[in-house]
Amino acid sequence: MTNDLKESFSTADSPPAPAALAAKVRTLAPSMTRSMQRVAEAVAGDPAGCAALTVTGLAELTGTSEATVVRTARLLGYPGYRDLRLALAGLAAHQQSGRAPSVTADIAVDDPIADVVAKLAYDEQQTLADTAAGLDTVQLGAAVAAAATARRIDIYGVGASSLVGQDLAQKMARIGLIAHSHTDPHLAVTNAVQLRSGDVAIAITHSGSTDDVIEPLRVAFDRGATTIAITGRPDGPVTQYADHVLTTSTARESELRPAAMSSRTSQLLVVDCLFIGVAQRTYETAAPALAASYEALAHRHTPRPR
């Protein structure tokens, strides 16, 4: 079963995948075995160098076997090593043209504040690029279609993800949709029971294995609602109950920069895309609703002096 999962994922996911390789490696790393991780690491670390190697060469370099190299290539979404190698060559050429960034280092305890700003901004930009590159637009399109016509939309998220959920709910509400974000796991389940076909349930969890979020999604799934998972682990338990999976990217984290930070950025981008997609589809009603909500808030602001 586990194997089936992996298989279907790798084949269904990406056809050739151009630039998002480093991101994909990070996303899939947790579901890799130790030796596969070594291979993936080598590939992500030096695409150009690896492109020059044969299976055997790469196997020796990483201290593994040909079979493992091929397995890794498969997991990354290529039919075999040959194709991964071609992609690597492309990637190498690609990144040769873009010049090297200077602030790629981790944030250190004694970094001056200006460096912190620069590094953080850079990292988040990177996260956005990775997310955009790795987002499956077919899944996204399907999710948009479901949300746009939903009778009601329930959103589940706890911890940092709950803020993302609230953000989505706020925005959905602004264009006239009935959307609620649930933080309390009990209430979430209670509400999920009310869902039925034509409704949409969205679970947001970076780890893909947060029980408090999986449970309500499972209930919604069982009830026949269309379920969407926004997660950084496309092979995590949450996807079992998800009709559509939107993958967020995982950036490298350091002691001072917890993963929550980049996962939040990634999740927000996905959520924004979802929102815009829905707004496009419901433009007739969305546009006036948005305008109205602006207007309604105007009186809460003092006109600036001057």
Next chain:
Amino acid sequence: MTNDLKESFSTADSPPAPAALAAKVRTLAPSMTRSMQRVAEAVAGDPAGCAALTVTGLAELTGTSEATVVRTARLLGYPGYRDLRLALAGLAAHQQSGRAPSVTADIAVDDPIADVVAKLAYDEQQTLADTAAGLDTVQLGAAVAAAATARRIDIYGVGASSLVGQDLAQKMARIGLIAHSHTDPHLAVTNAVQLRSGDVAIAITHSGSTDDVIEPLRVAFDRGATTIAITGRPDGPVTQYADHVLTTSTARESELRPAAMSSRTSQLLVVDCLFIGVAQRTYETAAPALAASYEALAHRHTPRPR
């Protein structure tokens, strides 16, 4: 003899040859035999397509044989077809990236979903860059210093900004600080009254003129707390009561992409910088506190099958 000439020419000329492939084909065409020219033509005309073909495939496509394809590759300066193919893949990726600055336009109602993703990601990246560039590190440093030693931290934000406030409060709490985000304007004021010198109050408002947020900040300011404003309008009313002003950037907005989206991104970056800065300053206590909070959450996740 002729062969010797060719050989020496091709090997001496170029090692792998990066982009100038089309030119090289033209240069060498006269010294090629008829069937080699067919191969070279195909390669120069559609690098991407040819990169997907095996020797046999390319031989069939050009109506020649494998041997001819290999000969052509050699003539072009590669050790064999395999290497030519890698170069082609690189070339294809390269010229693909050349044409892509078309995503700077506004998001339109009829944009395909893939464009939405690209544009949105690009816009948010832009927002991050702008914010980082415009952030006053002196003000930020002062704000960090105040927050790091604060007895308690109160945060005010309503609407979309409230989520940013909550995010900050969550993170502050994770490193052992006493931080609360207030959404209810009445409660915010009620709490602000309790503040005194040594406390910190942070107001988050994009417009800089949200009364519900200004009011509690004013109270905190009057009470002697150190006040910080995170706003997109450094000349707005809120800054009257702010000891330190952190400026977020304002990106252009369109009908489908409300300003709230980019202001949120910008605010989050500022908030992250603030957080990291504080974490640096309180590293001794922050690091173990962060680690502990991870640990505490572990049991809320089901270990993935595998």
Next chain:
DNA sequence: TCACATTTGAAAGATATTTTCAACCGGGTT
């Protein structure tokens, strides 16, 4: 500790690439 599932690499099997070599072509010579 044992039973079980997963991970791993050696070697067999399948493909792709390279090399070899004989047939072929075209033009100049007898």
Next chain:
DNA sequence: AACCCGGTTGAAAATATCTTTCAAATGTGA
């Protein structure tokens, strides 16, 4: 016209590379 000959070409053998198989090794939970 027939013949010869250097150069060109592709079929097939030889080699390299990639993929699959399978049993041993490793780890994991009872």
